[in-house]
Amino acid sequence: MGDLSRTNAIEHGVVKTEPFRSFLRLLRPYRGRLSLSTLSFLVKDSPAWLLPPLTAAIIDIVVARGPLPNLWLLAGLATVLLTLNYPFHMLYVRGSSLATRSMAVDVRNALTERLQRLSIGFHNRQSASIVQTKVVRDVENLELMMQQAFPTVLSTVFTLTGAIVITAIAVPAFVGVFAITVPVAALLVRYIRTRAGARNENFRLEVERFSAGVGEMAALIPITRGHGLELVASKRVAGQARSVSIAGQELDTLNGRFGAFSWVSYQILGVACLVGASAASITQLIPITPGQVVLLSTYFTVLTGGIVNLLNVTPVVSRGLESMRSIAEIMEEPDVEVNDGRDPVASVSGAIELDGVTFRYLGGRPALTDITISIRAGETIALVGPSGSGKSTLLNLVLGFVRPTTGRVLLDGRDMNTLDMRSVRSHVSIVPQESVLFEGTIRDNVAYGLTGVDDESILSALRGANALDILGPADSPSGSGLDAIVGTRGSGLSGGQRQRLAIARALVRDPRILILDEPTSALDADSEGRVKDALATLFRDRTTLIAAHRLSTIREADRIAYIEKGRIVELGSHDELMALGNRYARIVSRQTT
Template structure:
């Protein structure tokens, strides 16, 4: 076997870093830092977008000032020219709003969409790097919710924080600046709003985060339940268990309802208290400024009273907007934390810096291999020692729980031995980049996994451009070409989700064609014929005979017809090898293998 040391970031490596991805960067830091990293490539666009927003939003805080100027021109009979200058200035700024708004949307919208794409890309990449053990413990529905719902929440938070938050902040800064210049004596009164609002936010932030996290977990649980329900629909309908299935989902629906209502009530109380407080202060300021002007205590004009009243309404609305953003921001940051649960999950398949596999002869050596699952006292596999020569077919048999599937998972590299070692062509697999090794390996499982696509796409999955002749040869050798040609669209026929439009035998023959087209050196057959009828099994067995020729094959099967032709049969019992030999040899011994025969012949 020839080996080369892989570069840290090979161009074809699916785990390599690309600009803007989050691979291996999230370490539980504050989610705002994660957002900063996500948006860093677009920081110039965001700064320009903010500057554009200031221009487009300026009429909101200029209007009260210009209104005050026009009123004073009328009341004080100042030159008419001032009236037209003020009105013209406001109209000019209003006309600028349209092009500035379109530019702002283009700049910020593009940045937010890119951020969402980068985050989804990072999540999908991390899922590909996480071990099979992680995926067996984590619901696919939960992971789907993180990629779809959580990222959408982050996008909404950034978009709304920019649109509403930036508008509120600019209005506050512009309004307070005008007041400080024109009526500085009233500035302290206006500044009372800011600490009052900040106090509300600080008191409720912790509770908002707790309730958002609870609601998010309930939605993830519901997603897992719905995913489970849809996958079980054929069994549910066949046994008339619709009411039972709905009952399982109803429990999650009630929990989501309760958590959501609790969150809505908290947000409602938060919003109502803020609105009452801010508007009460606004009324107080209006009455106070009018009283000051009426008695002449300070040099305030009629225009100033109108301006202060308008500003307090505007600034109150801005503060209310900022307060209303608190639950949105809290939900978005919780979604960043939710994504971080995947991005910082430590259960990775580590291949960095290990030797690439460029050629495989097919010799496999298990040397005292043991493996135990976490939380289980007894090992699943113990002291497993076996050598498979290139081109040899080895069958693994044994009762349920004997350790057969664990041996296959060790061979694929889904799990690593907790003791002993596995050698590939004389090299310890612990030192190899398993992704490069798997290019020389194919698996035909009990239930072939097809995706929503054409037959051609399923057979050539991951192969890139493959000519039609090669595809047809693989289908022919898999005994699948005849039924494919009878389909209305031939190779372009869409198989449906998980191959729903095909029979079990047809799906299994496509799985064999998928394996054949890759020309693997190591082949794993995991109960490849156990779910088939007699005729389908005969066609699949014939195709398997072509597939295993000249390859190192490990096969797990319950049917005698599948294993009796193996070069060696390994009978396992409680994770250990009980006996090894050919079918005839093991039958003659009358041991563990013989005890399995009645069930296998059925």
């Protein structure tokens, strides 16, 4: 099964209301290897249920004082059984480890692919820290469940089966004693899972809220430090950490209570089994040899130990199944951008038309109302207006991140609702307000997502973005400075350098449509001047939509659209709007005085 088909199988096989079945479906591609691992475990764990009858036979030989050769034979059999443990244990570990780790890779790949297809609206609603928790921690819980529960279940099942079969042959009257432990254990496991389910879910939700809080704290550190609010931020996170602690303590208390109760109960049953078997042997109520007394006692001890381990691993299983539900929340999230079956776009001229477009967010007033505008291919349109007026929403509509509530968005005369937006976006570049860089080289950041881009093309893009100075004055035009590391999120660069690097990233793609959202709002005058020169190169022969406040960025646009309360209230060139003497003119007046 290929990676894509496996990802699709995971998406369709994971159901929130069926966490255990969903987990089994994740393991289905590895059933052959898991079957081999199970057989290996059967051989390597066989001493647990084959040594007790050998021990019983040795004790009977001792009681009978011979024959001695039989003792050596039994010792040899025991040695062979114990020696087999190592090779078959390694076979089991290799098989189960490969299945577990591969399953985790499959789930993380499926989650990542699903997250890439979920709408921008979903990602705006969902904390990035919670998403990270699902991809990292929840999948880790599935691995932990497999690593701890799988061998425990196998050991308990094989030991129980072996003990019952051998006891049925040696001492049939005691088979019922072992059979009682199975339903008792099953009832305890079911009871614990039921009680722990709600507390596991509560604990998971508290951890997700804590992760979101930590993410917010990290993002707000500049504001926190700048306003001297370190203590407030620390108390806020401490309160969330306390909530996680309380939820965890409640879960631990429940697990501890049932773990102790089950251990005490089965130890008492073990003593009762030993005493009962001894009494039956002494009174000859049941013909039992001394060795068989040890056999029954050993079996019951091993069996109850296995069941106690099974009960102890139940919290891990409950946590794993809760993580399975958490993963299913992403897989079942319906807010997906649908592109399959829509028309792919091979080339773009760049003509954009919004025809009577209204967009309303869920439960809110319209963000845009009856927007109608035609943008010619190669034209630069600047969007201005107060914060919250709808500029970014309009850009998101053009990008296809959101769909119109009513009306149409046309690209080269074709309704964008009928187009595969992934193919459309291959002709689009975005320069956001804050450039998004990753820890890597300048080359990696400029050519992000592209293959076959040579250094000369990257240098040309940097030159066009007025960004060759980022390579350093000692670097030659040959491009040796392209290997310089920009640091985490571009921490090794200034704000202006990061923005010019983002412009170079846009230039190297040679897009037909360019989207810019406040590209100079956070820059000082010197950096703004350098970025403005780079933008002049970027705008050339491309359809450009730019949302901005600063006059220096927008006055050279072909037309300027002033948006207020979701409507275009002024539209024209800089000179035309200045002649109107209305809203735009007042903004210009404020910026120039």
